[in-house]
Amino acid sequence: MLLLTLPLVAVPSVAQPIALHRGVGLHDWLNWSPLTKDKTYRWPPYRSVEEWQSGERPLSDWPKGDPFKKIYLLGFDFVRLTVDPGPLLDSEGQRRQQALDVLSRAIDRLTKVGLKVVFNLHGVSQVPAYDMDILYNGADSEGVARYRSMVKAVATMLARHGADKVAFEPYNEPAYYPCDASGTDDWQRIMASTVADIREIDRRMTIIVTGACGGSITGLTNLDPNFDDENIYYSFHMYEPHSFTHQKADWTNGFFSGFPWPANTGSPETVIEGLRVHMLAEGLNSLQQAANIARLKSEINEYFKEGSNAATLKARIGEAVDWAKRYNIPPQRLFMGEFGVMRMSTDGRSGAYDADRLAYLQTVRQIAEGHGIPWSVWEYSNPHGMSVIEPRGPAVPDKPMLQALGLSVPQ
Structure with a gap:
């Protein structure tokens, strides 16, 4: 009875973003939406799961069963689902709703197996009218206004799936340069306005914000998070040094491979040999x-002069951590949205040797986790060098890569 006479005290709820830990990019399924012969989007847009799976290898290479359940069973708790915004920009009204319905069903399929979804609008260049140049005429341009309007339509669709299942990343690697904060404030204004747009739709939805300069750490640390709230993550991509992570020649008969990591485990002479x-x-x-x-x-x-090693990677990621602390943002609300290393191709024309690739992946992953930073590795299925499953032949996991990522290794 005494308890009944005590005053009721309201306990404030603590706002926080969707819980993310270890994720993987799922790129080719809903990116590069198929085109007709006249180079317009096929309608309804986007690939089916079977079209995605058979795009780079025979469908028979895939093991039976739900491919998304297999991602979950490897230990990933979310996918960073990259989506071509072109069909959404190329449509309005009922036609746009058709595209949104396709995407909504895709989210349902992923969340049904236990995966959370980071929904990333990931512009591509196959239809020039809707490539990311639409964003680069300044914050007050017609293209930015059009993109922001589309973002609000996507946010409305995502809100129906629940803030505990889906986060929204409206931009990927924006190309506003230079990266030394000496440029305009256009990207700052675009990002702040986009956050406000999404908040008009849903106060609880997790937003993943990115800086300019290709989504790099430098781009993030140039950003002023004066629009911050507790349901925001701040993204950076980690492909540094780029000469190690992306060893690929862009010239005829080119060979660009075999850089070691850490750098002091080799020499210019060993690379040339x-x-x-x-x-x-x-x-x-x-x-x-x-x-x-x-x-x-x-x-x-x-490359050897720079001398990349664990200490230099820790210092670089530490720049993002220091930025967050400067603005009283917990490092756990940073988001390493992409990292990866091209593996050595069978002909040796591109990529890193496995020992170096795996050492780098493990080190970057452990540095991020040491700060409580969730991460998404690039990517699940890719024939061009960065892939959680084997790029050729049966679509089975790259077990040493899983070990480097601290994930479940199938027996």
Whole structure:
């Protein structure tokens, strides 16, 4: 009876973003929405699961069962679902609603198996009228206004799925430069306005904010989070040093591979010798070999001069952590939205050796986790070098990569 006479005290609820820990990019399914012969979007847009699975390999390479359940069973708690915004920009009214319904069903399929979804609008260039140049004429441009209007329509759809299941990342790697804060305030204004737009739709939805300069750490630390609330994550992508993570030649008969990590585990001479072995095996003559080495010489020397190792990666990610602390943002509300390393191709033309690739992935992952930063590795299925499942043949997991990511390894 005494308890009944005590005054009731309201206990405030603590706002927080959706809980994210370990995720993977799911890119080719809903990106690059299929085109008709006249280069317009097929309608309704986006690929079916079967079209995605058979796009780069025979459908028979995939094991039976729900492919998304298999992602969950590997230990991922969310997917970063990248979505082509082109069809949404190219439609209004009922036609846009058709596209949103397709995307809504895709989210249902993922959440049904226990995965949370980071819904990322991820612009591509296949239809020039709707590539990301639409954003780059300034914060007050017609293109930005059109994109923001589309974002509000997407937010309305996402809100129906629940703030405990879906987060919204409205931009990917925006290309506002320079990265030394000496440019305009356009990206600051675009990002702040977009947050306000989404908050008009839903106060609880988790928003993932990104800085400019390709979504890099430098772009994030140039941002002023004066629009912050407790349901926001702040994204950065970690592909540094880029000369290690993206070893791929863009010239005819090009070879760009074999950079070691940490850098002090090799030398310019060992890299050049490895390149010669691969080029010889592929039948390049001495002149072609010399031309490749000459093109890479300065990049090789610069890589070893920079001397990337665990300490330099820790310091770089530490810049994002320090930025967050400066604005009283818990580091746990940072979001490492992409990281990865191209694996060595079978012909040795591109990529890193496995030992170096795995050491880098494990180190970056452990640094992020040490600060409580959730992460999403790039990506689940990719024939071009960064892939959680094997890029060729049966679609089975890359077990050493799973180990480096601290995930479940199927027996």
